[in-house]
Amino acid sequence: MVFSSVLFLFAFLPVTFLIYYAAPYRWKNTALFLLSLVFYSWGEARYFPIMLSVIAVNYASARGMERTARRGTRAAFLWIAVLFNFGMLGFFKYADFLSSNLNALFSLDLPMLRLTLPLGISFYTFQTMSYTIDVYRGDVPAERNIIDFGAFVVLFPQLIAGPIVRYTDICTQLHSRALSLPEIEGGVRLFLLGLASKVLIANNIGSLWRDAEQIGFANISTPLAWLALAAYTLQIYFDFSGYSLMAIGLGRMLGFRFPKNFDFPYESRSVTEFWTRWHMTLGAWFREYVYYPLGGNRCGRRRQIFNLLAVWALTGLWHGASWNFVIWGLYYFVLLMIEKMFLLDRLKKNCVFSHFYLLLIVSIGWGLFAITDFGALGAFFGRLFSMTGGTDWLYFLRNYAVTFALGALFSTQVLKKPFERLTQNRAAAAVIYGALLLVCTAYLVDATYNPFLYFRF
């Protein structure tokens, strides 16, 4: 199930919150666990046993670790969980990628499995791994109650598109949390802001990118190529950050505080800064569980460069099983290296240039990210840099001008303060958020373009 749907908003949510709020305190995690399982299994019921096995294996291996002080046994339990979790992720997400590369390299004929990914597998695998590794390190005690643990793994708000919530982020709340009206009010507001980001801005501007794709990247003018790239840049931000906001809002409505995931990343002035403000929980995960364990910056310059290379290749691959994602990750590795060597200081000195630089770099990055087919990718970049004239872009500029303006405005903090002042007035807030719900509902009922972008993640 996805958030931006009539089914979620007007069937799943009302039933879920009625049950959850009505349930006695000690049953709330059980209710949450079962409801989240319904959310996960909807439309993909055959994957239901996978989720149960993920919960069981990680629960058992963490409990096993805790029963012994012997390093070897503890490590064995960790490896069981690691192999199981990444085995699942590898099988569903990377098997076809591996086979097709082997086929191409050695002229084999390995069959393609063409599996749909279990919902949110990249997100819940990372979340579950954080738990098992933390228990292994002794940072946190193993969870005793399998229902509470299951509720953490399959918790529906952040299951499908983040933020990546680590067990240590919410283990206290998992056992004792207070539901209060101000928290719920705040949660509803965040959820509606996220919904509006996704439905009113991301979907609306994203159709420009789809139009350009349909015309064919080989047939568009250079201005239209840039316009389409700008549209995708806004789409991916409002879609992804919208999903995170919806998750954080839903979490607060349930009594959880999830970590922030986006902090106006397009305001950054360097790639280094951008990656501290974009999908923050993913960066934190790779830092904590890949970069530091490999030695981080503590083992000399060469080793640090290798560690960063590993992190960025993996970051790319995490976003999808295709070479363009690896290239996208390595593109950022190279840029971060260049910034580390000399560029960062210069960027700090020039305010206008650094903003321009960042937006240009990030947009071009999204071009690499968006097109998985290398023929189309070549055609698109050919158009971006070939100075091909044409008037096709004028229609799109006219049609999408207001959406562009809104997208550009809301990806900065310009309106943040005035909006907060305005919505301090409760009545004004109710009117504004009510209108957002009304309009979003209209767009969901008559949905023509409402993609789920994370099916590859």
Add this chain to the structure above:
Amino acid sequence: MQSPTAVLFFAAILLLALLNAVSPDRENSEAENRPLQQSPHFTVSSMLDSSERGFAQKYEKYLSDQFAGRDGWITLKSVCEAAFGKTENNGVAYGKDGHLFGIYRAYDEENYRANVEALAAFAAETPDLAKTALLVPSGYEILRDRVPANLGNADQLSALAQTRRTLEAAGWQTVDPAPVLDGDSYYRTDHHWTTHGAFLAYEAFCESAGVTPVAPDEGLRRESGGFLGTYYNKAKKFDAAADTLVYYDLPVDSVTINGEATDGLYDLAKLATRDQYAMFLHGNNGVTVIENAVGEGSLLVVKDSYANCFVPFLAQNYRTVTVVDLRYLPTGFRALLEGGSFDRLLVLYNFENLASDENFYRLDD
């Protein structure tokens, strides 16, 4: 109230969930002119099916299709799209003077070529039959001054010119209606041409076929207002101006559809529904035979819906007009062709249907 937004939110989603549960389901959407998803049956195997046919997927579509006040929500979206300054909605662009145009930037060129080749091959097999191809461009090619600037739709006129050359080389006569069609030849809210446009093309056809066009008696002219067509159904432009549909109450001796005698050329009951254009020739049917003793000879028409308002004029020239819609005639075209003694075959298609239709192989069946 301490938390009005939260109260409002939960009240709204509960209320709408309840309304959805109690509001009666509709079979069809009059406004969208399509059947709506009905409540799916739950079985274990359908729940495990993750394809479009699965229970979960159908249920999701059912909830959306049967959403309480669906038509109102669709109108609200259309109003918001206008507020966003959009010049299109759901693949339909807003032109000048209330004209709506389908966005048609690319088409299946391979399928288009295959269909043209099927026609050329057909000519090789029927050298003794006189054949005319009348291929009609979409409205945006004719009403250039009313199309939004730089819409970027596909160039149908060049493709049609090329196609006419191919067909002529294969033994077809062709009629290009583009030069005679004028600003009133297409509906504002529907993808079809108007009766006026069809008549202009009919005159061009007559000239090519060597028959004398019969202008309809203006006393037989009938009008039906409030026509909101297929483009409107997609775009739901909240301030769209309705079209007026014109038809001529032309006399014919008999109309037979799929072997059953039918009352007249038109289904007047359709004028009371949303899809008024469906009144012409009672909509699209496999085989329609029109007899009219004032005419001479026998004409076979293979066509799409563009022909439905065109054929009544032909019935004034030909004693028998046999109209075939290949989409509704799976087999039997060959038998029909060889069984009748036709003086001429007319193939009449709109460009977009010629490009998308996958039934031309039925010419051999």
